[in-house]
Amino acid sequence: xxxxxxxxxxxxxxxxxxxxxxxxxxxxxxxxxxxxxxxxxxxxxxxxxxxxxxxxxxxxxxxxxxxxxxxxxxxxxxxxxxxxxxxxxxxxxxxxxxxxxxxxxxxxxxxxxxxxxxxxxxxxxxxxxxxxxxxxxxxxxxxxxxxxxxxxxxxxxxxxxxxxxxxxxxxxxxxxxxxxxxxxxxxxxxxxxxxxxxxxxxxxxxxxxxxxxxxxxxxxxxxxxxxxxxxxxxxxxxxxxxxxxxxxxxxxxxxxxxxxxxxxxxxxxxxxxxxxxxxx
Numbered sequence: 366x367x368x369x370x371x372x373x374x375x376x377x378x379x380x381x382x383x384x385x386x387x388x389x390x391x392x393x394x395x396x397x398x399x400x401x402x403x404x405x406x407x408x409x410x411x412x413x414x415x416x417x418x419x420x421x422x423x424x425x426x427x428x429x430x431x432x433x434x435x436x437x438x439x440x441x442x443x444x445x446x447x448x449x450x451x452x453x454x455x456x457x458x459x460x461x462x463x464x465x466x467x468x469x470x471x472x473x474x475x476x477x478x479x480x481x482x483x484x485x486x487x488x489x490x491x492x493x494x495x496x497x498x499x500x501x502x503x504x505x506x507x508x509x510x511x512x513x514x515x516x517x518x519x520x521x522x523x524x525x526x527x528x529x530x531x532x533x534x535x536x537x538x539x540x541x542x543x544x545x546x547x548x549x550x551x552x553x554x555x556x557x558x559x560x561x562x563x564x565x566x567x568x569x570x571x572x573x574x575x576x577x578x579x580x581x582x583x584x585x586x587x588x589x590x591x592x593x594x595x596x597x598x599x600x601x602x603x604x605x606x607x608x609x610x611x612x613x614x615x616x617x618x619x620x621x622x623x624x625x626x627x628x629x630x631x632x633x634x635x636x637x638x639x640x641x642x643x644x645x
Contacts, residue, residue, distance in 0.1 A: 379393070380409040385578070387423060387425060389427070393406065393430045394431045396430075396432025396433070400431060400434055400436045402440060403445065415477065417481070418477070424585035424586075424589050425584045434493075435492065436494070437497055438494045467527050471500075475500070478503040481593070483585075483593065484584040485503075486506045486580055493513065495518040499529050499530035501515075501564075502533045502563070505596060506565045508565060510568065513554075514554050515558050537562060590624060594621060598614065625643060626640075
């Protein structure tokens with residue numbers, strides 16, 4: 366594995382970027398603050414995801430956290446939340462434009478993750494709270510260590526779920542559980558999160574990264590284009606009626622059937638050999 370920092374000018378960068386074969390591993394790196402989001406972290410994270418999207422050699426992305434937590438959500442002490450203006454002068458914290466913070470940082474982050482041309486895996490190694498929880502849920506797969514937990518902490522500070530939480534939660538666990546999680550802000554252990562369908566899988570702590578890597582390797586060997594289109598098709602079908610979903614399936618299959626990956630998949634199946642997919 367080769368590892369580089371996302372910014373060589375900072376001694377302790379808030380994001381670490383590593384490559385292993387066709388996989389990119391992004392590590393949120395503010396362990397003393399449970400990897401809570403800051404403007405500096407956002408300034409590295411979104412470009413790193415964009416770089417992965419633009420690099421045809423990347424076929425899967427893993428996101429995890431350094432230390433004992435995945436991400437505790439927004440760092441409320443960050444200047445972005447204190448109301449600091451562009452001139453650097455601090456304003457009254459009560460006048461902070463939280464909506465502007467969401468619009469500037471979390472909206473593009475969530476949209477980028479949900480439209481990546483490759484699968485994205487969240488390896489949740491500890492607490493995932495607030496925007497940190499919903500950032501993980503934006504990913505295609507959430508693997509969580511058995512000691513991990515998920516907390517919709519927004520109501521405790523007078524806010525609503527963001528980073529896509531209001532859209533994701535009811536679709537993952539239904540309205541009743543979504544309302545309960547969002548309004549109470551109760552801690553949800555990883556095992557319970559798996560049981561109710563909030564996440565893909567709960568694994569032993571010591572196996573988290575091994576299992577994330579194994580899954581990423583498996584996905585990297587598959588058709589990236591087919592996996593990305595599968596995500597888009599499932600998301601698009603959610604508000605559709607059955608006939609509308611069937612129509613969209615026909616339209617997408619018409620495009621995919623003309624692609625190189627379909628031809629390779631059929632050829633490999635007939636030849637009884639592993640397929641080598643190259644479309645991205």
